[in-house]
Amino acid sequence: MSEALHFRHIGKSFVRPQNGHVETVLRDFNLDIARGELVALVGPSGIGKTTLLHIAAGIEEPERGTIGFAEGSKGRVGMVFQQPRLLDWISVRANVDIAADAAGIDRSRGRAALRAVGLAEYRDAYPLTLSGGQRQRVALARAFAVMPDFLLLDEPFSALDELTARQLRLLLQNLWIEDVPTGLLVTHNMLEAAFLADRVIVLGGRPAQITKTFEIDLPRPREPEDARIFALHRQIIAALS
Amino acid sequence: MTSVDNVAKNALPALGADRETRLPSLWVSWLLTRALPAATFCVLLVAAWQFMSVRLATPLVPDVAEIGRDIARIVADGMAAKQIGITLWRILVGFSLAFAMSLSLGIMAARSVIVRSFLEPAIVLGLTVPGLVWALLCVIWFGVSLWTAVVSIALGITPALILNVIQGVQSVDAQVVEMAHVFRLSRAAKLRYIWIPSLVPFLFSGARLGFSLAWKVIVLVELFGLSNGVGYQLNSEFSSQNVSGVVAWTIVFWVVMSVIEYGVLQSLERRSRNWQRTSKV
Numbered sequence A: 001m002s003e004a005l006h007f008r009h010i011g012k013s014f015v016r017p018q019n020g021h022v023e024t025v026l027r028d029f030n031l032d033i034a035r036g037e038l039v040a041l042v043g044p045s046g047i048g049k050t051t052l053l054h055i056a057a058g059i060e061e062p063e064r065g066t067i068g069f070a071e072g073s074k075g076r077v078g079m080v081f082q083q084p085r086l087l088d089w090i091s092v093r094a095n096v097d098i099a100a101d102a103a104g105i106d107r108s109r110g111r112a113a114l115r116a117v118g119l120a121e122y123r124d125a126y127p128l129t130l131s132g133g134q135r136q137r138v139a140l141a142r143a144f145a146v147m148p149d150f151l152l153l154d155e156p157f158s159a160l161d162e163l164t165a166r167q168l169r170l171l172l173q174n175l176w177i178e179d180v181p182t183g184l185l186v187t188h189n190m191l192e193a194a195f196l197a198d199r200v201i202v203l204g205g206r207p208a209q210i211t212k213t214f215e216i217d218l219p220r221p222r223e224p225e226d227a228r229i230f231a232l233h234r235q236i237i238a239a240l241s
Numbered sequence B: 001m002t003s004v005d006n007v008a009k010n011a012l013p014a015l016g017a018d019r020e021t022r023l024p025s026l027w028v029s030w031l032l033t034r035a036l037p038a039a040t041f042c043v044l045l046v047a048a049w050q051f052m053s054v055r056l057a058t059p060l061v062p063d064v065a066e067i068g069r070d071i072a073r074i075v076a077d078g079m080a081a082k083q084i085g086i087t088l089w090r091i092l093v094g095f096s097l098a099f100a101m102s103l104s105l106g107i108m109a110a111r112s113v114i115v116r117s118f119l120e121p122a123i124v125l126g127l128t129v130p131g132l133v134w135a136l137l138c139v140i141w142f143g144v145s146l147w148t149a150v151v152s153i154a155l156g157i158t159p160a161l162i163l164n165v166i167q168g169v170q171s172v173d174a175q176v177v178e179m180a181h182v183f184r185l186s187r188a189a190k191l192r193y194i195w196i197p198s199l200v201p202f203l204f205s206g207a208r209l210g211f212s213l214a215w216k217v218i219v220l221v222e223l224f225g226l227s228n229g230v231g232y233q234l235n236s237e238f239s240s241q242n243v244s245g246v247v248a249w250t251i252v253f254w255v256v257m258s259v260i261e262y263g264v265l266q267s268l269e270r271r272s273r274n275w276q277r278t279s280k281v
Helices: A049-057 A092-103 A109-116 A133-143 A162-179 A190-196 A227-240 B013-056 B066-076 B078-111 B113-128 B131-142 B148-172 B173-184 B187-225 B230-239 B243-272
Strands: A003-015 A024-033 A037-044 A066-069 A075-078 A151-156 A182-186 A199-204 A209-215
Touching: A003 A049, A003 A133, A003 A182, A024 A049, A024 A109, A024 A182, A037 A049, A049 A075, A049 A182, A049 B078, A066 B187, A075 A133, A075 B230, A075 B243, A092 A109, A092 A133, A092 B187, A109 A133, A109 A162, A151 B131, A162 A190, A182 A190, A182 B187, A190 A199, A199 B187, A209 A227, A227 B187, B013 B066, B066 B078, B066 B243, B078 B148, B078 B187, B078 B230, B078 B243, B113 B148, B131 B148, B148 B187, B173 B187, B187 B243, B230 B243
Parallel strands: A037 A182, A037 A199, A075 A151, A151 A182
Antiparallel strands: A003 A024, A003 A066, A199 A209
8 A cells, every 4th residue: 555644753852841851752753654544543641642643734843854745645634633623603614614615625525524424404503502522523524524635633532422422433434434535543542543543553652652553454334342343452452551 | 605604693493483482581681681770870870960969059060950951952953963973083083093003013912022022111101101191292293183183092092902902812712723724724714714703802892992092082182182072062161160061061972982882882792792602590
């Protein structure tokens, strides 16, 4: 499979506000992601998972190293954050449309994405009139409305109750099957990582290094109750602990 | 192309149907919680004034009927409309200039520490210098002209407005700004969909503060250096030792400013906030 995104020799440090000490989170970090692959990053809190995601999203600049996209890629990024990060003063439809407009994608794509997440009838509602799960669905629709080459998922369902999170994981899987972008998922939920990802990367140490990699060769659509996913879940937990 | 702002007020049919049945109770609620307390205050104020007037029995505190006659006089002969129009025009021009300057300087100051540090002494100076000083200086510099009013209002209210804009820009949610960056929203889209909507509440409170400060400054300017406007009329009534006339002009102008506050500013502010969910507790 051809490479879609790579991190090469990435270095990143932060100054601790408590004591002013410089802490190196990433040093000489390398990762290749193949086209159409969904990679999950798991590891302890503060290890640098979100930093990597932010570097991929362009929110943060690495001090050293480069991040590269495959030739021919338009580099369109769709992102689902832990919180929906919607503009509450414009409608659901407008939230999706402005992202599609910015990416140069026809707005009909946004309408289709809203239908796919089951929110077509709420398109004219303001986000604050929706539930937490519905708001996160809008965030999913916005991410897919831009026809992303890269889908970045930053603990996308961690703020939701388990039942809603489970529904949205299934929804994300369906959207993924239709579009097959390349993706990077950061999560603390190992079952979520095992269910959604093609590869789970366990990070450990400081600066963060890849301590273990799990290739998940299960065809989609996957069932959340699949015993193989539960088995993987246990292996990932074991690798972390 | 469909405008993305074209948001239906009644997005959910169930809520839309509910609105009609709730209308009478909303009116009753508005009367009881908004109109009645305000009206009670006005009645109490008039009663207290009348009581004071009767008790003191001095021409320095004219009774309510006399003030009412003076109000009727200045309204009936068209003097009130003409003079208030002149004063409001001066306020509007001065306020617009101050608002435009504050918006651009405020955004720059909020985005750049250097600009903020550069403007800080000017803001502190502007906040501490009384409006009277600006009024006197502008009368000396510009004489009897519109510039006297416009410049003194602008100098008087710009510092407070800049502070409002700085607070507004700094209150913009950093997470939303990051989202806009990731989805590569253009500058124009960021301005239209993020910066201006986030600034709106601060612009309204700034406008309200600006109007009240502008009124205080313009009265002084008209009193010292101009030959018309409400301030000039107040001075004229004062020179004739007509306390009732001074109070009448004050009341008429207060009514006009209240119409602007309740009829224009608050109405626009409500419209700009109709996306917000209100608490029932």
